[in-house]
Amino acid sequence: MNRTGLLYDERYLRHRTGEGHPEVPDRLQAILKGLEDGNLLPRLTRVEARPADQRRIETVHDVAHIRRFEEACLMGKSELDHPDNQICYETFETALLAVGGILEAARLVLEGRLDNAFCAVRPPGHHAEVDRALGFCFFNNVAVTARFIQQEWGLKRVGIIDFDVHHGNGTQHIFERDHTVFYYSIHEHPTFAYPGTGREFERGLETGYGYTLNSPVLPGYGDLEYRDAIQRDLIPAFDRFQPEIILVSAGFDAHQDDDMSNINLSTAGYSWIMEQIMALAERHARGRVISILEGGYCLERLPELARNHVGILLGNHEIMK
């Protein structure tokens, strides 16, 4: 069994998005309930959340964006940059706590104290751009983590796998000129789904060309199409790239019961994807995986999806059944 870390903190519930918004605190509680009911909590090592040093955020985001975000929260504004990005007084602090907690999980994995970790954080991150909030995201959690791992731990090749049903425009844009961070995303086709980027011909820019890879999936498709795309696109690309660690943008909104997409992944389909990621990590990254929560809005399905996801991180395949 793997030594798997769990990052979760009650304070992640403090970011409130108001009525009619799907990115609610209940999501995390549903995830925790799933882990509890699956009796996984005793097997997990709790990772302590702590606020990130702002300089860490600045490795990705403009100082002006960080300032604007902080001021908007403290001044009691209800949104940042777009009505999608609802904020409250505690949102800035919560976002710092999310990044800080993930960096702590990364540290434990890189020190060899943990094999891998699941970070159940809010707010999510993969839509956040260098200079603006977008699609419920304020800081790009996974991007800050990748930079941290490279700058503080000297790893050369970081692989990011984003299976949220929406394209991680922010993460792609941050690393599209960087050949040391490979960004792979599988998502609903951008003609139909937010945010409208992530077409297969977006392959990176300049020296980063070939280190961005997108597998858009048409609405209505599910397990079979995902299986094909992952075998055709992700696995050969990562076998060539040989990432020293894999970061996962774990979004559970491609599930067939999730209202936020038209993709029909089953619960078992999600497990299959995670098993492929674990196998890639075993082959290239000494099993090091840091999985970071992005989307996933079906409160009825999140418990089982999280339970299976973490069960696979633990290396215990029986849990899935």
Place this chain on the structure above:
Amino acid sequence: MFIQRSMTRKVITIHPEAGVIEARDLLQQHKIHSLPVVGLEGTLIGIVTDRDVRSALPATILSEAELGQLKERVAQLKVKDIMTTQVVTLSPNNTLEDALLLMQQIHVGALPVIDRDRKILGIIAFRDILRGFAEVLGIDEPGTLLCILADDRQGQMKRIVDAITEEKIRFGSVLVARGWEKGKRAFFPYLFTHNIVGIKKKLEGLGFTLINPIEMYLEPLPPA
């Protein structure tokens, strides 16, 4: 959608007395395919394309002796000798649709835009039109496409747009497809938002059906 918004205003032009070699160099340098020929007062008097220039210049397969003779003649050759004077033009009040249909009809890749005094205001190329339509669709901004099936009767579009507006969602465009099935129409609003749950519920509450667009365009999906 008027072409004024999409046309290039800094037009690379050439004088009728300029040499053909100069025209060739300008075309290459700016990676364009046509040069409006403009007289002293800035009025349009013709157009010269890369094809005109190519057929005026000697081919590289000629022998050196032949080339030597030709080179002298080419050096004398002026833009006014090879330009087309019957130029098809647009006015700033033409629309993107006009430009698109006209270009398809006369098989050219760019059209000069002139005022009443034939002074050149801009040029619109096929790529400008594409960019213009991308803007019109709104796909240069993050958003989500909804696919809504409605009865084919008056006022349905308004009900959809009203519902979207009530939810305070901005949108880039609404495409409409007829002939979906008898008595139905499909609407495709492109919404500038990630938060579509509320609006979807609202539309369903109003009696609309949200559909998967694939069903419309492709053969039935293989069983999963």
